[in-house]
Amino acid sequence: xxxxxxxxxxxxxxxxxxxxxxxxxxxxxxxxxxxxxxxxxxxxxxxxxxxxxxxxxxxxxxxxxxxxxxxxxxxxxxxxxxxxxxxxxxxxxxxxxxxxxxxxxxxxxxxxxxxxxxxxxxxxxxxxxxxxxxxxxxxxxxxxxxxxxxxxxxxxxxxxxxxxxxxxxxxxxxxxxxxxxxxxxxxxxxxxxxxxxxxxxxxxxxxxxxxxxxxxxxxxxxxxxxxxxxxxxxxxxxxxxxxxxxxxxxxxxxxxxxxxxxxxxxxxxxxxxxxxxxxxxxxxxxxxxxxxxxxxxxxxxxxxxxxxxxxxxxxxxxxxxxxxxxxxxxxxxxxxxxxxxxxxxxxxxxxxxxxxxxxxxxxxxxxxxxxxxxxxxxxxxxxxxxxxxxxxxxxxxxxxxxxxxxxxxxxxxxxxxxxxxxxxxxxxxxxxxxxxxxxxxxxxxxxxxxxxxxxxxxxxxxxxxxxxxxxxxxxxxxxxxxxxxxxxxxxxxxxxxxxxxxxxxxxxxxxxxxxxxxxxxxxxxxxxxxxxxxxxxxxxxxxxxxxxxxxxxxxxxxxxxxxxxxxxxxxxxxxxxxxxxxxxxxxxxxxxxxxxxxxxxxxxxxxxxxxxxxxxxxxxxxxxxxxxxxxxxxxxxxxxxxxxxxxxxxxxxxxxxxxxxxxxxxxxxxxxxxxxxxxxxxxxxxxxxxxxxxxxxx
Amino acid sequence: xxxxxxxxxxxxxxxxxxxxxxxxxxxxxxxxxxxxxxxxxxxxxxxxxxxxxxxxxxxxxxxxxxxxxxxxxxxxxxxxxxxxxxxxxxxxxxxxxxxxxxxxxxxxxxxxxxxxxxxxxxxxxxxxxxxxxxxxxxxxxxxxxxxxxxxxxxxxxxxxxxxxxxxxxxxxxxxxxxx
Numbered sequence: 001x002x003x004x005x006x007x008x009x010x011x012x013x014x015x016x017x018x019x020x021x022x023x024x025x026x027x028x029x030x031x032x033x034x035x036x037x038x039x040x041x042x043x044x045x046x047x048x049x050x051x052x053x054x055x056x057x058x059x060x061x062x063x064x065x066x067x068x069x070x071x072x073x074x075x076x077x078x079x080x081x082x083x084x085x086x087x088x089x090x091x092x093x094x095x096x097x098x099x100x101x102x103x104x105x106x107x108x109x110x111x112x113x114x115x116x117x118x119x120x121x122x123x124x125x126x127x128x129x130x131x132x133x134x135x136x137x138x139x140x141x142x143x144x145x146x147x148x149x150x151x152x153x154x155x156x157x158x159x160x161x162x163x164x165x166x167x168x169x170x171x172x173x174x175x176x177x178x179x180x181x182x183x184x185x186x187x188x189x190x191x192x193x194x195x196x197x198x199x200x201x202x203x204x205x206x207x208x209x210x211x212x213x214x215x216x217x218x219x220x221x222x223x224x225x226x227x228x229x230x231x232x233x234x235x236x237x238x239x240x241x242x243x244x245x246x247x248x249x250x251x252x253x254x255x256x257x258x259x260x261x262x263x264x265x266x267x268x269x270x271x272x273x274x275x276x277x278x279x280x281x282x283x284x285x286x287x288x289x290x291x292x293x294x295x296x297x298x299x300x301x302x303x304x305x306x307x308x309x310x311x312x313x314x315x316x317x318x319x320x321x322x323x324x325x326x327x328x329x330x331x332x333x334x335x336x337x338x339x340x341x342x343x344x345x346x347x348x349x350x351x352x353x354x355x356x357x358x359x360x361x362x363x364x365x366x367x368x369x370x371x372x373x374x375x376x377x378x379x380x381x382x383x384x385x386x387x388x389x390x391x392x393x394x395x396x397x398x399x400x401x402x403x404x405x406x407x408x409x410x411x412x413x414x415x416x417x418x419x420x421x422x423x424x425x426x427x428x429x430x431x432x433x434x435x436x437x438x439x440x441x442x443x444x445x446x447x448x449x450x451x452x453x454x455x456x457x458x459x460x461x462x463x464x465x466x467x468x469x470x471x472x473x474x475x476x477x478x479x480x481x482x483x484x485x486x487x488x489x490x491x492x493x494x495x496x497x498x499x500x501x502x503x504x505x506x507x508x509x510x511x512x513x514x515x516x517x518x519x520x521x522x523x524x525x526x527x528x529x530x531x532x533x534x535x536x537x538x539x540x541x542x543x544x545x546x547x548x549x550x551x552x553x554x555x556x557x558x559x560x561x562x563x564x565x566x567x568x569x570x571x572x573x574x575x576x577x578x579x580x581x582x583x584x585x586x587x588x589x590x591x592x593x594x595x596x597x598x599x600x601x602x603x604x605x606x607x608x609x610x611x612x613x614x615x616x617x618x619x620x621x622x623x624x625x626x627x628x629x630x631x632x633x634x635x636x637x638x639x640x641x642x643x644x645x646x647x648x649x650x651x652x653x654x655x656x657x658x659x660x661x662x663x664x665x666x667x668x669x670x671x672x673x674x675x676x677x678x679x680x681x682x683x684x685x686x687x688x689x690x691x692x693x694x695x696x697x698x
Numbered sequence: 699x700x701x702x703x704x705x706x707x708x709x710x711x712x713x714x715x716x717x718x719x720x721x722x723x724x725x726x727x728x729x730x731x732x733x734x735x736x737x738x739x740x741x742x743x744x745x746x747x748x749x750x751x752x753x754x755x756x757x758x759x760x761x762x763x764x765x766x767x768x769x770x771x772x773x774x775x776x777x778x779x780x781x782x783x784x785x786x787x788x789x790x791x792x793x794x795x796x797x798x799x800x801x802x803x804x805x806x807x808x809x810x811x812x813x814x815x816x817x818x819x820x821x822x823x824x825x826x827x828x829x830x831x832x833x834x835x836x837x838x839x840x841x842x843x844x845x846x847x848x849x850x851x852x853x854x855x856x857x858x859x860x861x862x863x864x865x866x867x868x869x870x871x872x873x874x875x876x877x
Binding site for chain 1: 735
């Protein structure tokens, strides 16, 4: 028992000690806790002060900021606007806080601004910028540009924090700048247009001057007077060319030249130019050839007219300055792929060449290489400036390399799109008998010239194409109101209503044919005439005289569905044309279709006497206008039967008649005799063909 | 070593035997503490080893059995005092994984000087887990008791095998296979 008492005593003692131990441990822990608490409180205090300072700093920035700072809550109401914001808008805090932000946005922009905020919200855009006008309390419009920040607090509540700036001045300045630019552009255009119309106006009196000098040449003059007259004549001639160039250049500057992108045969175009210049160079000791490393399987897309004009200028230049040697047309391939072809095109000559000082000047308007050049070679000094402008219109740049007394080379690089039309496909078409599939609607031919009428209508019959005829623009317009056509051929110069006016009507007034292709038929080769035709709404143009190939090519290019299966017709003609006629032209145009040649000659023989009678009549009544009209009409027909000389002479006759020169009346009897002689020749040629054909049939 | 281990050890000895046995163990010990222990104090590890060895001598119960039994006993105390840890885990494996990652982290906050064993675990499948025990205290059998009671607590009967990876018992691997 005493043993158990001892144990119990020890137990009590141990537990007492343990309790004391626990108490002291707890005491220490409590002390520790207290210290931790103290230090926590200290930290909280420090942090609070820092936070207050930061908020104070932020508040002072916001309040003294020159920029507008505001917050918008999730309901689209202002929750805060800084003093700058109130200052700008003129509102007091109570008028905006808690009110919708749309209240101050100008009416026409409310929807846009709301859409903007919605976009920020829906696409969770962290930050974005927007500009819009607001209305101040005074009712003034202010433009602000603002950065919007999307704020999302941990509870998912969304608001916007906005920093905005008054950009009214900038917007105003921008608008003024825009207006100023517009005014400047208009002024520039007006200037170019003025120049264009002035040039045109200058031509009329100038024609009279030239006409009068012609008349004076017939007067009895002494040597001195004759010299004066010659100076007068050559000065008028220079002036006329100058005006023509100015007209071209001002048209380019006025932006009146629209680039066309149509399939064309570049090689053929350059070959034709080579041929033309070969004729011109015959009298000089200069040859012309083409150097090409390019073979084209398909037509290229581009502006044939402009490229033609560029080469006309460059070749004309080369011709002018080369007395001996050769002129070369260069065609070199630079890059090629399935879609595009990059070519370097150029013209080189072995002419007088230029030194560096001269080279620096040649592309400037009205500047030629030197005064000496102007004296010796003439010209307006605009040719190369025009060429440069035309080339830059095609997104390229002209480069010139030249050596004094050695020669000059001009070249430029062009990128062409390839078309899907094979080269020479049209040639191929005509060696076969051409057949069109039936068109949905007839073709309308608007033409006052009987020969042309017959010419086209015969081709239509031959190709089994339905057609209708109108003799002038008014007739055409009336027909278009009631009937529907597939395509219209439109002569430009016609009595009552001309082709431009008729086209304008068809394109703009209610009728059945607003959208269909209208092809201009023009005896003029002037770029400006053709451009005018395109500007007035025509789709394309065909220069008179044209051959069946050209006519069918143009039909096919505008009505691609009209192409039909071709029947092979092996037709090797051995017929030899009269050597007094243009054999090359005749063979090219009728070589494989002598029947057609017969048709043309027959039409010629039928229609020419009628026109000659009209001309006689016009002379009796001294009606120059009528004379010019008939000359214009007859002009292409001579070339069509293989006698281009008379076409050229009639061109002069037309000009003379236009300026009411007595030369027209004086020259006419000579021309008439030539025509009658030609008619005899054509008649016998027609009979020869008939005999040849009937022999062949047998 | 945390005081709670000592107080609970003597609670168990008193419960399974009587206070005479407690007194005997303390009286025969050479320890500094002279049997004065409180749950919130901290005492040398060698003292608990001496008590366990002495208990073995007195009762002839093998030491591994004694340690395992103590582990099972202490588990009850843990559940009573720290039920939150148990409620947070959905099952036994989740709880065992939480020892290293969560419970020991919290213990360290309260007792910065505590020297705790480290555990790493790998779930082989939904039913099988490998648990590695690392401690210089070499009390793998004590851990076995705790693990057994843990699986019982979550009503997930399991076969638990103990393998000594290191012979001295400082690295022990438990394979827990739910049945």
